[in-house]
Amino acid sequence: MDKNYYDICIKYIPQDIPSLKKLVSLMKYFGYKGVGIPKIILEQNDLPSFPIDIIFTNELKNTNSSKLYSQINNSSKKSECTIVVGDNEKNSRSIVETSGVDILSLPLDNKACSLDYVVAKFAADRGIALEFDLGAIIRYRGGKRVLAMIELKHRLMLARKFNLNLVLTTGAQSIYDIRSPHDLISLSYLVGMTKEEAINGMTKFPNDILYKKRNPNYIMDDIEIANRITEEIL
């Protein structure tokens, strides 16, 4: 189980350094390599070093289709991962047609946010991953959980059809919503996911997103700068 597990879509916002340390120690205890934090009130430069990788994500909600490009462009400069929440079908379509989006998040409790074929295909073609929130199985009970599981199965079916990358997350709104990677794998079995798909959703796909952002030589898929000519040589 020595894999580089990431949970980059958590919703919990640590208010101060002790709460951030508590989150980090719990994630490390559970075996995560890195955690994505939506935003932080503290200055990023003031942060102490942590034993796991901290990824600063930016979650955009209630995006206006006409201003979407500028919002995403600003966000992608400030953060390492841009997550955009699709409020309805029209909005989701605009999001997947815009460059710079890393993860598309579609809330499971809103029927208007259901994933359709067009959005799934566009997202897959543009290398945008889809958030796969298993926290819905943890948080909800009764009919709401049944509907959430039906929607997750539908998303998994579309993801398999179009080779769409799914990023597994707990969607934690508190540190008590966090679960270990193996617990998430067990939960993913409930919606028909295989072990390999679940592991890829916590290791390969988040790593791919971070690689694109952190590697200065990366241009686009399969195109990278092999040797950078330095000023000294010139």
Next chain:
Amino acid sequence: MKMLPASLRPRNRYLVVEVISKNMVSREEILRETFEAMSSLFGDTISSECSIRLLKFANQKAIIKCTHMSTERVRAALATITHINGQRTIVHVVGISGTIKGATEKYINDI
């Protein structure tokens, strides 16, 4: 009485779980929440097939016995426990073993 051969004995798994909560949790509370989570997620029929037993509980750590085929189901059900006695809680599976001795030696020393 002669012991059953190994091939005929039921295969069990022993899950070592740790309760992470602000307050101390009693044995009855963790047992009640485990059964509630199982029947809520899978229903009573499948829950009965899992043959869950809480064997030991001390220092917020427990050993839960289940059949070897239902390990993932039990693990998923334990992950859905969010509250015990009104307090936010995480039930974290520390490890799984095929024998009680193995579970105790490998994952817990103080139980």
